[in-house]
Amino acid sequence: MPACIACNSAEVEVFMDLGKTPLANKFLAPDELGLTEPVYPLRVAFCRACGHVQLAEIVEPPAMFDHYLYISSASTTLENHLLSLAGQVRVRTALQPNDFVIDVGANDGTLLSGFVASGQRVLGVEPAANLAPLAAKRGVPVDNSYFGAETARRLRETHGRAKVVTATNVFPHIPALADFIAGLDEILEPDGTFVLEAHYLQDLLDAAAFDTVYHEHCSYWAARPMAALFARHGFEVVDVERLAIHHGQLRAWVKRKGVETPSPRVAALVADELRRAMDTIAPFHALAAKAARIRTELSALLDCLKAEGKRVVGYGAPAKGTTLLSYLDIRADRIEWIADRSPLKQGRFTPGTHIPIVAAERVLAEMPDYVLLLAWNFVDEIVSQLAAYRDAGGKFIRPVPEVEILA
């Protein structure tokens, strides 16, 4: 067992084993079906020293992030969220025109475009070369690299120090945390601010969202281990907010130690986590037990429907669907096909389980008896998209937090 990626302690204990799975976003083209797919263990561990929840086995980032198909601006909700974040950062850090802002994991430049509009100098740091042209269209220059001490030193020599560094949905991807924070130290002005957003562990526990575990996410952050991590490297979490987007996120504002008195919200959130014993492994054993129960119940339901001759299909092919389908070993004999609105996924097959992905229109055209909701975090949006299916007698199966039939 490797040491904790946050505190380096060896007291790291696996509490959930989701089996061996392929990378969650490696949807297969038809001509790739006969090839051997690399699979990696997907086991989640708890550090008894600092409380950080993390993957027991880390896949090296280039296998996942050198080419990236998830585009921020593809979701209107996410685009609006990022532009609103730019506004909040500008106000809170009193940004002036010409102040320098860096976004790590800049994707298609959506967040930084919010700063371009108000005259700040911006630079995206983004390892996926396929995204840079999209950012350029928004007037956002991109440095094609992974952020860390070496990149930050190089960027400082060329561009000077930054007033603000942002990272949304990126911090959980970083295995080399000390090097990342050393990079912040290289590039941030003395009173500079780092703002991060990451899925939040309390929300994951509440939703029993075990399927949001996949190799891209090597960390599952709570406030307490995060605050301890930054404190060990001369920084301080000075404020936190809980956000509803992406089924529950944590936004943290981080500065060098002593620059700003932390908000009482930080201590309050840490106290919340301690109240539910997140400094112990108990709530995580409970999560693993829920995942196992969902596996038993959903498998039994699908077997029963199959025995009755019912047709069952899936709706939505998100990355987390890969974890759910792999963990339950659901293949095309139980889920005929999965409908997805993204043309990039249609015509492809789910990683590992090889279920074909088809156009969303197939649901209404063929009226299967049941639709399994794999993108369950958008249940309301999907059920309303499929109102005609439901009105005609179609039924939905929701897998988490409980297996439930929505008739």
Ligand code: ZN
């Ligand atoms: Zn630790």
